[in-house]
Amino acid sequence: MQVADHHNLPQRNRFYQSSLSTAAYTKGQNYSQADNTFVIFFCCFDPFGLGEQRYKVKRGIEAYPNYPYQDSEQTLFFDITSLQKTVGPKLQRVLDLLANRKLDEDDDFIIKLRQRICFVKQNRKWRKEYMQRSLYEMDIENERNEAVREGHELGRQQGLKEGRHEGHEQGLKEGREQGREDGRKEGQAKERLSLVTDLIQSGQNQAQVENFLINIRKMDPSQATQYYQEALRLLK
Secondary structure: OOOOOOOOOOHHHHHHHHHHHHHHHHOOOOOHHHHOOOOOOOOOOOOOOOOOOOOEOOOOOOEEEEOOOOOOEEEEEEEEEOOOOOOOOOHHHHHHOOEEEEEEOOHHHHHHHHHHHHHHHHHHHHHHHHHHHHHHHHHHHHHHHHHHHHHHHHHHHHHHHHHHOOOOOOHHHHHHHHHHHHHHHHHHHHHHHHHHHEEEHHOOHHHHHHHHHHHHHHOHHHHHHHHHHHHHHHHH
């Protein structure tokens, strides 16, 4: 599930496929006997900005796009905010469930789907595999956070030096701390505003956008309305 667009989905897919491919082969096994691998991304945005509800990615030969290059790898991307309904009825209900749209809770398929989700969340083996495949991304995030901390420390040291020079050490320190906090909030606000803008441009109305922000992004209703109105102002 991809909530925010970090513009790295092809690279993320490469990592996931490589992990699955390694698990698909056993020692001494013929290559042709390896299991097929599928990676599916459910995105809260249009992953490629081409206006489709579903994108199917397979390798091919550049000069011969119709040649059946069968490497048993396939990747699917879904924009769960899309209302095009170009997929089958059952798959559409899955997307509606992920997007928190209104569903018939008495529908047998929805009941079974919710039961399956509950099972997966409680299955230790699947949770362990998920965590193992998440280590790489966690390492990347840790490295990024460490770089941010180093940057903050460098800025703090520079601020102290400048403060001593100007005779306003305490004021400069407090100003820099406030500036870092303001910068963090500003970055978060820009990311949220960009997401709301994408939702509006994909055809979502105000109720759908605010429902998404409240239930998936866990915003309070007044904050969701504020982001929606600000995004509308920017789009005019």
